[in-house]
Structures are given as structure tokens and as C-alpha cells.
Amino acid sequence: MFDTHCHVQFNGFKDDAEEVIKKCGDKKMILNLVGTQKDTSRAGVEMANKFPFTYASIGLHPVHLFSTHIDEEESKFLSREETFDYEYYKNLGQSKKVIAVGECGLDLYRLPEGRTVEEVLEKQKETFALQYKLAQELNVALVIHVREAHEQMIELLKKLSNNGSVRGTVHCYTSNWHFAQQYLDIGLNIGFTGVITFPPRKADPQAQTDLLEVVKNCPLDKIVVETDAPYLAPLPYRGQRCEPQMVEQTIRKIAQLKNISFEEAEKATTENAKKLFRISSEKN
Helix, strand or coil, rough: EEEECCCCCHHCCCCCHHHHHHHHHCCCEEEECCCCHHHHHHHHHHHHCCCCCCCECCCCCHCCCCCCCCECCCCCCCCCCCCCHHHHHHHHCCCCCCEEEEEEEEEEECCCCCHHHHHHHHHHHHHHHHHHHHHHHHHEEEEEEEECHHHHHHHHHHHHHHCCCCCCCCCCCCHHHHHHHHHHHCCEEEEHHHHHHHCCCCCCCHHHHHHHHHHHHHHHEEEEEEECCCCCCCCCCCCCCCCHHHCCCCCCCHHHHCCCCCCHHHHHHHHHHHHHHCCHHHHH
């Protein structure tokens, strides 16, 4: 199994990160440790260098462009404001264990107080463009975060690529088939987390129906799986800290929705991720 997006270098694993990673190694897993700003990006690279089956992504999450109060199910914190330091991340990217730039993108769900949507979006777009450029320079994939900004992201990707193909994945996809089709047309993979195992939300049951429809419709060779650990633990682990090995539940749900065996879904999603991130023996 290949967990294409986890944060084992985050504080949620401060007491047992290496133990968790070794447990994944026993299961023959591959991990991508995804950074969200300078310190977590560097920590991911340092951790990836210790284990042959572990890789890293380096980048600046849009929520960290402004100081913002984050209050969600798994975490509550005040994000630290950071400006994207191209040379810092470029230097980190010299490691052979770095396979992507990200997580980077657009987020209009969390808006800092006293800032207009236009102001926030402009800074997010500028910062994403720099990270897009870095991914091109390093010849690695993109790990794209997008929340309540799909139209803007699709427009931006088309502009940056001159309507060409983009190598990367849309992290934790939770929207509908309309936008998913457009991402696929651009050449991107779609990343699914344990959210696909959740029951429908009472406030918006249609959203889960739409998401499961995306899983059914998405070509199997364009799907990658992820946990976003320590967040978004799938059923039956809701309420617990999410760990990379729980990606198995996401694979099982994909297999169920596509009416294929677990083994087929596991093999396909692992091979898709290896192809996307160009994982080969010399990277170890």
C-alpha cells in the first residue's frame, strides 16, 4: 500500500513517529510525508532520509500565508504566517527523497479576519505559481490542496501550464464529478482519503453521494490513496488518531465501489502512485 499523503512528522506523532513508520515498513508500505511549511517540510525530508520506503513533499500550505485560527474536528491552532522562500525550498528539494512540491494550493474555506477574499486569493495564487515553478525546476509532481476554490484552481492550472498537462494529485478530493473531470483532463490524479468511508452528513447528504460517484467514475489508473494522518481517520477508526496503515480502509471502499477485489485496488493505486512520483530503486 502507498499512503501518498500523511504527516507523520507533525506533533500528533511527536512521541512515536519512528515506531509508526517502522510498523508501516513491516507491512511493506510506502509513505509520502507531506510538509505544509518550512519546519514540517524539513522534518519530513529528515525523516524520509532515515527509511528506504519513505519519501517527502515540501511546500507551503495556503492556510499558512496568513495568521488564521483553525478550528476543525481534529485540530485547533493559530497558523503561523509565512512567505514562500523559493531558495529555502529549492535547497530542500535537492534531496533524492523529495518526490513532490506541496501541499500547496488555494483555500477559501478558512479566511483570516480582516482580509478580503480578493486579497487572500491573490496571495494564494502568487504563492502557488511559485511552487508550480519549483516543481517544474525540480522535475517533481505537485500535491495540490484545494478547498472551496475549484473553479479558480482549474483556471490557474490551465494558465500556468498553457493549457498543457500537469503532473500531480488533487489531495483529499471531496467535490463532485464536474470538477473531477476537469482535473483529469489536465492530467492530474485524484487522491481519496478515509472521507469516502464516512456516512453522509445530515447537513449535506448529497455531498457524500457526489463524492462516491466520483470514485465510481474515476478511471482506476488515475486514483491514488492517502490518509492525511493524523487527520481524517476512516471508519471504523473515527475518533482515533489516523495512522498511515489505515489507508487500507480507503482501498477497501474503492474496491467495493468499483466492484473489484481489494488486491486489484491495492495493486493499481500503488502502481499509480509510483508512476506519478516516479519512484524507482535509485531513490531509496
